[in-house]
Amino acid sequence: MRRIINRRPGRGGIVFWGALPFLGAAALYAVASALRLAENPNDKLLPPLSAMAAAVARIAFTPDPRTGDYLMWADTLASLHRLGLGLGVATAAALVIGIAMGLIPYVRAGLSPFVAILSMVPPMAVLPVLFIVFGLDELSKVVLIVVGVTPFLIRDLAMRTGELPAEQIVKAQTLGGSTWQIVLRVVLPQMLPRLVDAVRLSLGPAWLFLISAEAIAATEGLGYRIFLVRRYLAMDVILPYVAWITLLAFVSDYLLRLFNARCFPWLKAGKGSA
Amino acid sequence: MSHVSVRGLWKEYPGQVVLERVDLEIPSGEFCALVGPSGCGKTTFLRMLLGQERPTRGGILLDGRPLVAEPGPDRGVVFQRYSVFPHLTVLENVILGREFEGSRFLGRLFGARRRAAEEEAKGILAAVGLGDHLRKYPAELSGGMQQRLAIAQALILKPKVLLLDEPFGALDAGTKAQMYELLLRLWSERKMTVFMVTHDLKEGFTLATRVLAFDRVRVDPTDPGAYGARITYDLLLTEKTAVQARLATAGRPRETQDRHGTQVAAL
Numbered sequence: 001m002r003r004i005i006n007r008r009p010g011r012g013g014i015v016f017w018g019a020l021p022f023l024g025a026a027a028l029y030a031v032a033s034a035l036r037l038a039e040n041p042n043d044k045l046l047p048p049l050s051a052m053a054a055a056v057a058r059i060a061f062t063p064d065p066r067t068g069d070y071l072m073w074a075d076t077l078a079s080l081h082r083l084g085l086g087l088g089v090a091t092a093a094a095l096v097i098g099i100a101m102g103l104i105p106y107v108r109a110g111l112s113p114f115v116a117i118l119s120m121v122p123p124m125a126v127l128p129v130l131f132i133v134f135g136l137d138e139l140s141k142v143v144l145i146v147v148g149v150t151p152f153l154i155r156d157l158a159m160r161t162g163e164l165p166a167e168q169i170v171k172a173q174t175l176g177g178s179t180w181q182i183v184l185r186v187v188l189p190q191m192l193p194r195l196v197d198a199v200r201l202s203l204g205p206a207w208l209f210l211i212s213a214e215a216i217a218a219t220e221g222l223g224y225r226i227f228l229v230r231r232y233l234a235m236d237v238i239l240p241y242v243a244w245i246t247l248l249a250f251v252s253d254y255l256l257r258l259f260n261a262r263c264f265p266w267l268k269a270g271k272g273s274a
Numbered sequence: 275m276s277h278v279s280v281r282g283l284w285k286e287y288p289g290q291v292v293l294e295r296v297d298l299e300i301p302s303g304e305f306c307a308l309v310g311p312s313g314c315g316k317t318t319f320l321r322m323l324l325g326q327e328r329p330t331r332g333g334i335l336l337d338g339r340p341l342v343a344e345p346g347p348d349r350g351v352v353f354q355r356y357s358v359f360p361h362l363t364v365l366e367n368v369i370l371g372r373e374f375e376g377s378r379f380l381g382r383l384f385g386a387r388r389r390a391a392e393e394e395a396k397g398i399l400a401a402v403g404l405g406d407h408l409r410k411y412p413a414e415l416s417g418g419m420q421q422r423l424a425i426a427q428a429l430i431l432k433p434k435v436l437l438l439d440e441p442f443g444a445l446d447a448g449t450k451a452q453m454y455e456l457l458l459r460l461w462s463e464r465k466m467t468v469f470m471v472t473h474d475l476k477e478g479f480t481l482a483t484r485v486l487a488f489d490r491v492r493v494d495p496t497d498p499g500a501y502g503a504r505i506t507y508d509l510l511l512t513e514k515t516a517v518q519a520r521l522a523t524a525g526r527p528r529e530t531q532d533r534h535g536t537q538v539a540a541l
């Protein structure tokens with residue numbers, strides 16, 4: 001017998017072991033749900049898959065009698081719009097401020113204590129302030145995402161920029177590069193993939209802030225819907241929504257990873273099979 | 275023209291004197307090898323020549339004028355590591371200097387001007403033996419190839435002064451010999467002034483026309499940072515035979531190649 005640390009699963013094995021927890025969780029749910037329903041056919045806590053499928057059909061594929069909208073798609077669109085806007089603004093701000101902080105000593109001296117303190121302010125604690133200042137509509141939700149995510153992105157990017165070997169920056173100067181040219185041709189191209197990775201890491205917090213803001217004040221959105229139907233214990237809507245949000249987050253993470261691999265071929269250069 | 279004068283140079287870091295009273299006159303076109311024990315301030319000296327670091331006292335003149343206090347295109351450099359840009363291909367790495375020069379706002383050339391820069395870069399890359407690897411990224415090159423790329427990159431702007439910090443430290447003997455040949459050819463073609471830090475004395479004596487040895491003359495055992503290093507030997511090697519004789523008396527002559535490709539006993 002070889003030690004277990006030296007035994008590796010094959011290709012099929014990886015699929016099997018990867019699928020196992022998912023299948024296990026699904027089976028566990030099915031059994032628990034069946035047991036509860038056998039006891040009380042009107043139980044709402046663990047609805048059967050058929051009930052969830054029916055709920056999804058109702059909210060996603062039939063127009064709402066009141067508004068004529070397909071609710072799930074309208075919610076998805078509203079949420080993704082806020083998320084995209086918030087993350088877009090945060091990313092743009094981080095790109096400019098982060099690189100400036102990492103590269104220009106005066107900007108670093110001026111901003112780094114401020115950003116360090118700012119990043120410690122719990123965003124949820126300032127949500128009421130945002131609602132008061134920006135009103136209850138779209139803006140305050142977008143601003144919450146921006147406030148919550150930007151300091152992390154800035155600090156991460158400033159650190160990554162600062163970690164660029166000093167030799168590279170000196171070298172670029174000996175090639176006659178001005179500060180602007182160095183930013184454009186040396187720093188920015190190397191920082192973009194780092195920024196994309198940082199955005200991937202902040203997808204989780206961004207969704208958290210979005211759903212929290214929607215739960216408190218909104219008229220549509222994935223978070224709004226979940227908290228609305230909670231009053232009716234509508235687990236058959238909540239669970240598919242949670243799964244849908246998870247899927248959206250997973251896909252955006254995957255797309256960002258793909259973006260890095262596609263747009264920055266030098267990242268992978270020299271690492272194994274090319 | 276690139277006459278370097280160093281006048282009464284001191285460099286101190288907090289709690290430590292690194293260099294003290296360094297005076298040098300290096301005529302244009304000299305090839306200087308800087309040798310000395312680790313930590314004695316060779317890289318620091320190179321950094322001051324580069325303008326990356328300021329002298330505490332004294333100054334450096336380039337052709338009679340004080341050195342610009344930041345790195346610039348008149349002084350090319352090859353560091354031991356991190357000298358090339360990992361996100362640019364071999365060709366892009368080399369034309370970058372021309373792109374900076376030709377496009378102030380975008381730092382990028384297009385069309386005919388780009389093709390001209392590429393042609394020029396291809397010529398230099400062929401000279402350093404990288405003509406077949408134009409589209410590769412630095413990570414796909416071996417260490418020696420990366421150093422050759424760094425040299426090609428530093429040469430495109432035809433710097434007056436070339437600074438090399440242990441450029442061949444990580445190379446095998448065969449590649450080193452190739453690089454020596456290349457460097458000497460470029461040096462004699464371009465008439466640059468070269469400063470090369472090396473730990474390999476043999477390398478220094480093979481390549482240089484002048485060897486500068488840095489060392490501490492005085493040491494205070496209770497305060498190791500009290501005194502800095504100075505130039506303890508300033509050997510002119512223009513007359514290799516004279517050096518040969520001097521070294522022969524020091525014992526253990528060893529075979530080595532001088533820059534004309536003939537066998538010379540040195541060190």
Ligand SMILES: Nc1ncnc2c1ncn2[C@@H]1O[C@H](COP(=O)(O)OP(=O)(O)OP(=O)(O)O)[C@@H](O)[C@H]1O
Pocket residue numbers: 287288292310311312313314315316317318319
């Ligand atoms: N940025 C710095 N701050 C403080 N001290 C420094 C700094 N850079 C170098 N030193 C000190 O200056 C001395 C000389 O360093 P330097 O790098 O010039 O040595 P070196 O001769 O190049 O050595 P090596 O041959 O090992 O590369 C060292 O004792 C080092 O501790």
Ligand SMILES: [Mg+2]
Pocket residue numbers: 316317318
């Ligand atoms: Mg050194």
